[in-house]
Amino acid sequence: MEGMPSLGEMLRRAIDRLRSASSVDRRTVEELVRGIQRALLMADVEVSLVQKLSENIRKRALEERVPPGISRRDHIVKVVYEELVKLLGEEPARLEIVKRPYVVMMVGIQGTGKTTTVAKLANYLAKNGYRVGVVCADTYRPGAREQLQQLLSGLDVKLYWEDGGDAVAIARHGVENLSKDGVDVVLIDTAGRHRSQEDLMEEMRSMERAVKPDEVILIIDATIGQQAGAHAKAFHEATKIGSIILTKMDTSAKGGGALSAIAATGARIKFLGTGERIDDIELFDPKRYVGRLLGLGDIEGLLEKIRLAEVKVSESQAQAFLKGEFTLEQFVNQLKEMRKAGPLSKLLSKLPIPGMAEIPSEAAEQAERQIDRWHAIILSMTEEERRDPHILNSSRIRRIARGAGVSERDVKTLIKQYKMTKKLMKTAKRSPQKILRQLYKT
Numbered sequence: 001m002e003g004m005p006s007l008g009e010m011l012r013r014a015i016d017r018l019r020s021a022s023s024v025d026r027r028t029v030e031e032l033v034r035g036i037q038r039a040l041l042m043a044d045v046e047v048s049l050v051q052k053l054s055e056n057i058r059k060r061a062l063e064e065r066v067p068p069g070i071s072r073r074d075h076i077v078k079v080v081y082e083e084l085v086k087l088l089g090e091e092p093a094r095l096e097i098v099k100r101p102y103v104v105m106m107v108g109i110q111g112t113g114k115t116t117t118v119a120k121l122a123n124y125l126a127k128n129g130y131r132v133g134v135v136c137a138d139t140y141r142p143g144a145r146e147q148l149q150q151l152l153s154g155l156d157v158k159l160y161w162e163d164g165g166d167a168v169a170i171a172r173h174g175v176e177n178l179s180k181d182g183v184d185v186v187l188i189d190t191a192g193r194h195r196s197q198e199d200l201m202e203e204m205r206s207m208e209r210a211v212k213p214d215e216v217i218l219i220i221d222a223t224i225g226q227q228a229g230a231h232a233k234a235f236h237e238a239t240k241i242g243s244i245i246l247t248k249m250d251t252s253a254k255g256g257g258a259l260s261a262i263a264a265t266g267a268r269i270k271f272l273g274t275g276e277r278i279d280d281i282e283l284f285d286p287k288r289y290v291g292r293l294l295g296l297g298d299i300e301g302l303l304e305k306i307r308l309a310e311v312k313v314s315e316s317q318a319q320a321f322l323k324g325e326f327t328l329e330q331f332v333n334q335l336k337e338m339r340k341a342g343p344l345s346k347l348l349s350k351l352p353i354p355g356m357a358e359i360p361s362e363a364a365e366q367a368e369r370q371i372d373r374w375h376a377i378i379l380s381m382t383e384e385e386r387r388d389p390h391i392l393n394s395s396r397i398r399r400i401a402r403g404a405g406v407s408e409r410d411v412k413t414l415i416k417q418y419k420m421t422k423k424l425m426k427t428a429k430r431s432p433q434k435i436l437r438q439l440y441k442t
């Protein structure tokens with residue numbers, strides 16, 4: 001019997017099937033949605049969440065307008081990606097030290113990386129200016145304290161431990177002692193190995209009652225796959241899990257179990273462990289995680305492609321621009337609008353003029369910086385000056401330059417460029433190269 005495919009594998013299969021389908025219609029989408037549903041349900045994601053996500057995908061996949069030049073398939077991949085990202089909370093969740101001392105209890109089964117992560121987090125917080133204390137409340141693992149000592153050596157982090165005794169009492173004493181020492185954050189390292197899981201959960205429950213942590217962080221090993229859900233559930237029943245750290249993301253594991261853990265606890269992932277060294281920790285970013293889970297190494301490329309295709313440089317706007325009918329403000333706005341949507345060079349290449357594709361990227365970058373300066377200049381102009389740059393005398397130019405934090409020469413350059421571009425657009429209609437050469441000369 002072959003093993004159960006992982007969440008990531010199942011999702012990737014569903015997407016691959018869509019990508020290789022000869023045409024995309026209601027049936028193809030239905031098949032994709034069913035594949036995703038199966039994958040998520042296997043990962044123990046709540047039924048109602050799965051239904052909501054399926055509905056969104058179904059609706060958006062077929063009803064949303066696809067920009068020209070983009071296939072419906074690519075669009076649907078983007079929809080799946082976006083809906084999964086939404087499920088994970090979209091923006092990164094941060095560890096916020098909202099009171100002093102902020103007490104964090106780190107829990108998880110044996111070998112998931114609790115102790116390593118305690119050290120990583122201590123280092124991370126210390127680097128961010130917090131005074132950090134660590135309590136070794138693992139009385140089961142031989143050498144637990146030595147391991148922590150070694151990991152923390154060289155760091156400005158206080159370590160509290162006791163020789164033998166009861167883990168719950170140690171945790172309580174540790175928090176008391178470190179609080180007296182004036183630390184901002186206390187991290188409690190707990191045991192993972194125990195006589196039995198019930199014993200472990202019982203210890204965690206008592207410890208939570210005794211120290212009343214501000215946050216309990218569950219450490220999950222990315223390599224354990226679907227079991228993550230069951231573990232998370234057990235811990236969540238013992239202590240309320242506030243957030244999750246997913247370790248060993250540097251291995252080949254895709255970390256699909258995290259979705260189950262999130263589903264079981266309702267907690268957000270805050271960090272990823274990405275190696276054995278002390279600084280192998282990074283903030284969790286839902287977007288990157290889903291890209292990785294779906295195996296979309298090219299997701300950035302795909303999103304960028306779609307974003308560029310969505311840029312609306314309206315026909316009439318472009319025509320007016322090419323005829324030289326624009327005010328100073330419109331001139332800068334037009335350039336800015338184009339820039340917002342992506343690198344200027346790519347955008348200019350979309351204008352319906354031959355030769356626009358061959359702008360050297362260095363020149364384009366320079367032009368982009370220029371546009372930032374020009375935008376600042378426009379902002380420090382009066383209405384009147386924006387409409388009619390002819391009234392700009394030297395005292396006005398001085399005032400504008402000071403307001404925009406640029407040199408007077410910058411202001412003069414803008415006006416010169418504006419006038420020149422206008423004239424060029426009017427006269428040199430079919431010579432875009434010439435226009436650009438002028439435009440990029442500073």
Ligand SMILES: Nc1nc2c(ncn2[C@@H]2O[C@H](COP(=O)(O)OP(=O)(O)OP(=O)(O)O)[C@@H](O)[C@H]2O)c(=O)[nH]1
Nearest residue numbers: 110111112113114115116192247248273274275276
């Ligand atoms: N590759 C990799 N290894 C890791 C990561 N985090 C921890 N490890 C390794 O995983 C092993 C177990 O880590 P520990 O921190 O001792 O795990 P623990 O949960 O404290 O283990 P117990 O205290 O025995 O329950 C060690 O060899 C760590 O170096 C990670 O992000 N990536």
Ligand SMILES: [Mg+2]
Nearest residue numbers: 114115138141
């Ligand atoms: Mg440990």
